[in-house]
Amino acid sequence: MSSDATDPVTLGHRIRHHRLERGLTLDDLGTRVGLAGSQLSLIENGKREPRLSQLGELAQALDVSLATLLDSAPPSPRAALEIELDRAQRSALYSSLALPRVKPTKGMADDALTALVGLHRELQRRASDAIATPEEARRANTELRAWMRARNNYLPDIDALAEKQIKAAGHSVGAVTHRTVSIMAERLGFQLIYVNDLPHSTRSVTDLANGRIYLPPASIPGGHGLRAMALQAMAHRLIDHERPASYAEFLQQRLEINYFSAACLMPRTAAVEFLAKAKKDRNLAVEDFRDAFGVTHEAAALRMTNLATSTLDMPLHFLRVDEDGAIAKAYENDRLPLPTDVTGAVEGQILCRRWSARAAFDRTNRTTELYQYTDTPAGTFWCATQTGTTSDGEFSISVGVPFAQAKWFRGRETTARAVSTCPDPSCCKTPRPEQAERWADQAWPSARLHAHVLSPLPSGTFPGVDDAEVYAFLERHEGE
Template sequence: MPADAASPDLLTLGRRVRHLRTRRGLTLDALGAAVGCGPSLLSLIENGRREPRLSLLRALADALGADVGDLLAPEAPDRRSALEIALERAQRGPLFDALGLPVVKPSQRLPMPVLEQLVGLHTELTRREEAAIATPEEARRANTELRLERQKRDNYFPEIEVVAEQMITQAGYSGVGAVTHRTVARLAGTLGFEILYVQDLPRSARTVTDLKNGRIYLPQASTPGGHGLRSLALQAVAHRVLGHERPRTYGEFLRQRVEITYFAAACLMPRTAAVDFLQARKREKDLAVEDFRDAFGVTHEAAAMRLTNLATAHLGMPLHFLRVGDDGVLFRGYSNDGMPFPQDVSGAIEGQLVCRKWAARAAFERRDRATEYYQYTDTPAGTFWGSVQMGSASADTPGFGVGAFSITVGVPYAHAKWFRGRDTRLRRVSTCPDPTCCQRPPAALADRWAANAWPSARIHQQVLAALPRGAFPGVEDADLYAFLDRHAPQGEG
């Protein structure tokens, strides 16, 4: 009988039969003759691989001087039997199959200390395997801890700033304008890496680094000259520059992602040039994310996030950043200015609904989504000014979600005077998290539709499943190693 959901009960039943048989000094042949069946069938029953018919079960109970209830008891008859059952179960699971090791039969000849050690090892392997799987709740907690840490330090990493600016300058950056692909390639070359663009990158990987042959593989760009490939190359390099080792936990994986993204941004928008640009615009009271974006040839989101690194440390102003989907869900956020982000009981903000009256959602109401949207929002924590740029993402676009999204950079009212768009007359009042603000429908509509509405809700599958496991979550080793083997220099595969 194949192992299935009933196997644990059959294992216990089998061990109870074996325990009673050996206690009475019966061989398999002798017991088989007493109950009218062959010894091979009895062996399968004792090993939990065959379920006996009720008539045979009664015959076994009679022959062994026991009741049927004794045979069906859920407890193992003794310590050794419990260990044998545990070893059998461990060796029938997918974790053991993945190890590719030979099966150890828990026979009576197996010494008790060896049996205890094997069961102990399997128990520890299972514990570590389960600990390696990050549930969505664990991931949110790890992300929240990291966000609060970044908030405490104003999202500024001076040690990464220094090394990034030194390396990009040594690679040939002049301090003016955008960092070129050639400059990024030179930087990688100083570390012994060549950048190659391929069409068959594993779907589960953004980049692949061949440490043996000094190669960084990137996807081929759909838009030549895009910021994305320069950032991906710099992120791959950052692991080496920052001395990263293989992540041992999901929290460590997230921390490394934050650090390599920071390094890439600090290379593409080097601190000295970026701060000079921003300070000049502040003096003119004409700060704008779109100008910062265009000056360094990056995406609007990258420029907005980079502003969170530099604004507090070098411009003396707190601020907040949001990326919000067209359904109002907050995908990513940062704040050190007191903007009251929605959050769950664990403190996580990702996946929470943003107030409909915030600029980040109000911008979706416009027909013209190409230009910046400016708005003041009165909240229980004070008045904030926000600048919003719209965008869209497809299934092939790196980032969060599919469809339209908004990128918001905002500051408290007192700091709005430094930004373009401060003269907007658009102003809304938000009292969230008070449900009467925007969550609770008007009483008249509720009375009319509450008993007559039955929507088909969209299920977010990632909420139900554990996150991909492994040192690099979601990356399939089989695809990764096959890719590296295909592209390795001849004779190196």
């Protein structure tokens, strides 16, 4: 018997439905099964669950099978509406409104009942949409970052799953090829299809009905991004993700699929062997790790943070910083003093301009990493920073460690050194007195408004995804 079949509200409606079909009153049926009409009323209203023996007697008295009585489906469209209304009014969301419950009566028209249920659906939809507000997103992301820090950014179960999948696809050594990724998809019952008209709000779309994963035809030069996106799409199935019920769950799922993708492209056994040897040789470098596995610099840097603490006994930090100094991504378990807002979020906060993550933008030659020591109120940190460019502008990727750990890295001999006293405003956030005196009343800059600050996320089943655009896309390609 399924849990749905034992739902007392549905069961009560099915008993009432079959009783009324046979023209029996509550007392008539109660007499046949040895129950008072009032007791039977409680059962039909879902307020009391009958014993199994009573269910058998009720089925016999109503001349139906026990399986028919226990069917999880509502007995009629009207009953389905009444059940949905009952569940909606028992939800925490409705209770928080402190409004009285409406009990459907025989005289209530179906249209009125449909309207009530529709209002509850819209109430739930709007509540779900609210989870994608910037404030909620920042809170959820801050909690997730703390959750990962407590685990040293390492998820062994997903690492093991990834290694098992790539081995089953025939991969042994070297960079994971597009062919290997295609075999992984085929083993899951999917075909990878590259199209030019993916919905603008998506990176990929999975058609579960027809076994297809749609991807863009081109991505990061070399196709590194295409492999990652395909692996991320497969990860949803392999990790048994359900549709996210909250923004926090959406972020958790996104983290897990990104981790799975990186763990496939840089398998734990081979990656740890590579990093351990580089540490032994005192020659750790993100660029070598990147080139060995044929991935992007950012992917290699993030993967190094997954493995460094758990396998190399090394605390460290990772930063992705936009050209205006705003932090886009961050991870630290080495006490690096990151700027935060009142909620503890670091995303969007402006990083000290003395740090290498920002100093790297001022370099003329950016083909190699910038190595730098930075003295901070929390101690001295060594960082390796590489810059990059996208259609949205420049960014930098940094991996760094406390001073004592720098001895394992290439670039430790650098003489570049800076001093940061942030969050002291005098460090880099306030102009020099002579500058302020000269320009305070002589300057009128026009600020650039970041469009994403005011733009709401498209609201749909998945935060940030336009359902209508996705479904129209699937219909266009279904017959191909």
